[in-house]
Amino acid sequence: MGEVNTALSPRAATALWTAIAEPPSPAPTLIDAVGPVPALEMLRAGELAGYPELGAHPARWLERLAHLEARGWDNPAEHFLMPGDPHWPTQLADLGPERPLGLWVEGRPEVLTRPALTIVGARAATPYGTRLAGSFAAELSASHVIVSGGAFGIDVAAHEGALAAGGATVAVMSCGIDRAYPARHARVFSQITGSGAIISEYPPGTAPARHRFLVRNRLIAALGTACLVVEAGRRSGALATARRAAEIGREVLAVPGPVGSRMSSGTNQLLRDYGICATEPGDVLEAIGQLHADPPPTSNRRKHDCLRGERGAVHDALTDVASPLGDIARRAGLTGPETRRALSGLVALGFAAEATGGWHRLEP
Amino acid sequence: MGEVNTALSPRAATALWTAIAEPPSPAPTLIDAVGPVPALEMLRAGELAGYPELGAHPARWLERLAHLEARGWDNPAEHFLMPGDPHWPTQLADLGPERPLGLWVEGRPEVLTRPALTIVGARAATPYGTRLAGSFAAELSASHVIVSGGAFGIDVAAHEGALAAGGATVAVMSCGIDRAYPARHARVFSQITGSGAIISEYPPGTAPARHRFLVRNRLIAALGTACLVVEAGRRSGALATARRAAEIGREVLAVPGPVGSRMSSGTNQLLRDYGICATEPGDVLEAIGQLHADPPPTSNRRKHDCLRGERGAVHDALTDVASPLGDIARRAGLTGPETRRALSGLVALGFAAEATGGWHRLEP
Numbered sequence: 143m144g145e146v147n148t149a150l151s152p153r154a155a156t157a158l159w160t161a162i163a164e165p166p167s168p169a170p171t172l173i174d175a176v177g178p179v180p181a182l183e184m185l186r187a188g189e190l191a192g193y194p195e196l197g198a199h200p201a202r203w204l205e206r207l208a209h210l211e212a213r214g215w216d217n218p219a220e221h222f223l224m225p226g227d228p229h230w231p232t233q234l235a236d237l238g239p240e241r242p243l244g245l246w247v248e249g250r251p252e253v254l255t256r257p258a259l260t261i262v263g264a265r266a267a268t269p270y271g272t273r274l275a276g277s278f279a280a281e282l283s284a285s286h287v288i289v290s291g292g293a294f295g296i297d298v299a300a301h302e303g304a305l306a307a308g309g310a311t312v313a314v315m316s317c318g319i320d321r322a323y324p325a326r327h328a329r330v331f332s333q334i335t336g337s338g339a340i341i342s343e344y345p346p347g348t349a350p351a352r353h354r355f356l357v358r359n360r361l362i363a364a365l366g367t368a369c370l371v372v373e374a375g376r377r378s379g380a381l382a383t384a385r386r387a388a389e390i391g392r393e394v395l396a397v398p399g400p401v402g403s404r405m406s407s408g409t410n411q412l413l414r415d416y417g418i419c420a421t422e423p424g425d426v427l428e429a430i431g432q433l434h435a436d437p438p439p440t441s442n443r444r445k446h447d448c449l450r451g452e453r454g455a456v457h458d459a460l461t462d463v464a465s466p467l468g469d470i471a472r473r474a475g476l477t478g479p480e481t482r483r484a485l486s487g488l489v490a491l492g493f494a495a496e497a498t499g500g501w502h503r504l505e506p
Numbered sequence: 507m508g509e510v511n512t513a514l515s516p517r518a519a520t521a522l523w524t525a526i527a528e529p530p531s532p533a534p535t536l537i538d539a540v541g542p543v544p545a546l547e548m549l550r551a552g553e554l555a556g557y558p559e560l561g562a563h564p565a566r567w568l569e570r571l572a573h574l575e576a577r578g579w580d581n582p583a584e585h586f587l588m589p590g591d592p593h594w595p596t597q598l599a600d601l602g603p604e605r606p607l608g609l610w611v612e613g614r615p616e617v618l619t620r621p622a623l624t625i626v627g628a629r630a631a632t633p634y635g636t637r638l639a640g641s642f643a644a645e646l647s648a649s650h651v652i653v654s655g656g657a658f659g660i661d662v663a664a665h666e667g668a669l670a671a672g673g674a675t676v677a678v679m680s681c682g683i684d685r686a687y688p689a690r691h692a693r694v695f696s697q698i699t700g701s702g703a704i705i706s707e708y709p710p711g712t713a714p715a716r717h718r719f720l721v722r723n724r725l726i727a728a729l730g731t732a733c734l735v736v737e738a739g740r741r742s743g744a745l746a747t748a749r750r751a752a753e754i755g756r757e758v759l760a761v762p763g764p765v766g767s768r769m770s771s772g773t774n775q776l777l778r779d780y781g782i783c784a785t786e787p788g789d790v791l792e793a794i795g796q797l798h799a800d801p802p803p804t805s806n807r808r809k810h811d812c813l814r815g816e817r818g819a820v821h822d823a824l825t826d827v828a829s830p831l832g833d834i835a836r837r838a839g840l841t842g843p844e845t846r847r848a849l850s851g852l853v854a855l856g857f858a859a860e861a862t863g864g865w866h867r868l869e870p
Contacts, residue, residue: 270764401634
């Protein structure tokens with residue numbers, strides 16, 4: 143490894159970092175500060191131990207680097223995208239220090255810079271859910287790349303809907319792009335790479351693991367301009383993806399379903415808490431239309447600048463001291479019910495809290 | 507009529523006005539300004555023609571008065587409630603100049619001053635809708651009078667649900683209270699008057715008519731603290747009732763339903779536009795801030811003492827400093843998902859807030 147190290151380009155070093163530093167980790171912050179090659183040199187020289195904010199990470203990184211050296215790290219750089227590359231999806235900057243170091247890509251990287259929409263949901267979806275996921279994806283793929291996670295149920299129905307309509311779709315893997323998972327979707331995955339892409343922040347060879355699903359979900363949340371949840375149980379990972387999407391200013395929509403259907407309990411809860419109700423593709427496009435009217439999000443923008451419409455007005459009307467509903471409504475220029483609904487969304491997102499005397503502002 | 511006129515009390519004059527001035531009309535404004543007896547005298551003396559803001563109404567009122575005189579107006583005053591009466595539902599004042607002149611009541615007028623919730627929806631309801639309307643009404647009738655319109659479908663299911671649970675319910679008629687409509691509900695109506703009331707702003711003898719349904723709906727909207735729509739098509743009158751309720755500051759909730767069900771297209775649209783999603787009775791109580799109404803609040807009992815089960819355990823495990831999910835779960839003796847679910851409820855209720863590093867306690 144020693145001779146490779148000195149010869150590494152920033153691209154090769156960044157690719158190597160994806161194999162060294164499993165997310166979540168402070169590696170993106172370190173690399174933003176010093177660059178990928180110096181960061182690697184500092185790691186090897188033992189200089190990172192002096193940075194308490196890196197915690198136990200450098201020790202783990204060194205161990206991993208030694209392991210890669212022993213095994214031999216063959217850098218398949220032609221499949222690797224990094225920030226600054228023409229096809230890099232710049233919206234990932236909204237993840238801040240949790241941005242991925244880079245992306246391993248199979249298929250057509252150029253689709254990653256097209257407007258995208260995320261569609262996620264339950265693995266144990268019902269026919270109602272898979273039918274709707276397919277038809278939303280088919281229609282929305284006329285104008286957008288459909289992003290999902292390649293899983294059973296809603297995910298694969300969304301990918302297949304986009305493919306059936308001749309659209310492009312992106313599957314974000316929680317394992318290496320060479321380890322297409324689940325195996326039963328191998329054929330769909332090969333169709334996806336024909337017009338879209340299979341991507342992962344994990345280097346080739348990485349095995350799927352439960353904790354990686356959850357970590358990967360932030361990329362699914364960030365890639366789409368909006369996040370549509372089609373069916374989800376109360377504990378579905380799709381709800382976590384939706385929450386993440388909302389936190390970074392994406393519109394979150396949910397398809398309503400029958401009360402009593404376990405697979406709609408999470409989506410209906412999302413509708414109650416902060417999601418927008420979507421019964422047809424036009425509802426998603428309408429939500430994005432509002433998004434496009436706003437200034438494009440930049441990385442050093444404050445989180446609450448992403449709040450829009452009633453929520454934005456109500457957040458502006460909040461102070462650090464609790465105010466009663468009526469006062470907030472007056473300051474926001476909204477009706478009581480509008481204000482209450484916006485407040486419940488803001489509380490769910492951590493932008494506000496209820497206390498004695500009313501609601502006050504929080505900075506999540 | 508002449509000799510009756512000079513002897514009329516304000517109550518009898520107001521009752522007569524309900525037979526003279528069909529809503530919507532400026533009669534409430536006139537009566538608020540001069541009183542019911544002088545207003546009647548001015549009408550008979552032809553003095554109202556000089557008020558351009560009354561438009562063509564006085565001419566119509568005079569015609570109607572002549573008709574009543576010819577037919578003979580027998581004032582059944584014992585069934586008549588007017589503003590200022592002890593059982594008058596004061597929340598109707600929120601309708602402003604569109605308030606009813608009075609209410610004709612069959613049954614127990616005293617229920618009209620109890621806390622009330624409105625449940626409305628499609629006449630052509632599905633079994634899904636009638637089942638849910640019945641169960642929402644049954645549970646909510648423990649703390650509230652259930653208000654609806656006595657129609658087929660959702661309305662009667664709500665009335666019957668309240669009756670089955672031993673609660674009180676109010677049917678607001680679009681015809682005279684002696685003309686129970688639809689006739690097929692005669693038996694339900696007689697049950698309603700046993701514990702609740704059948705009411706109408708139209709005097710006895712008034713026939714049901716399409717335009718009266720729409721006018722009547724404002725009373726249904728105003729009587730409840732919140733308005734729950736269970737099923738509704740895109741053009742359902744229930745949507746108009748809901749909009750009216752929102753306009754006068756009532757919380758509006760809708761039960762989600764399957765996309766593709768015609769009878770849920772209106773409710774799902776309501777959810778998209780401004781309604782709060784309701785999948786269980788607790789959602790309605792939460793919307794009106796009365797989730798904790800069930801255990802009788804005693805003087806120095808703290809609010810969070812009402813929390814039970816998982817929520818209570820998790821609230822006990824919270825401190826004023828944010829803790830990560832794992833720590834809270836360990837302290838509460840619950841699994842991660844149980845803890846997260848309880849936390850989301852506590853946040854929604856204002857008992858907890860999410861912040862950097864996890865969740866902390868709030869005292870609402």
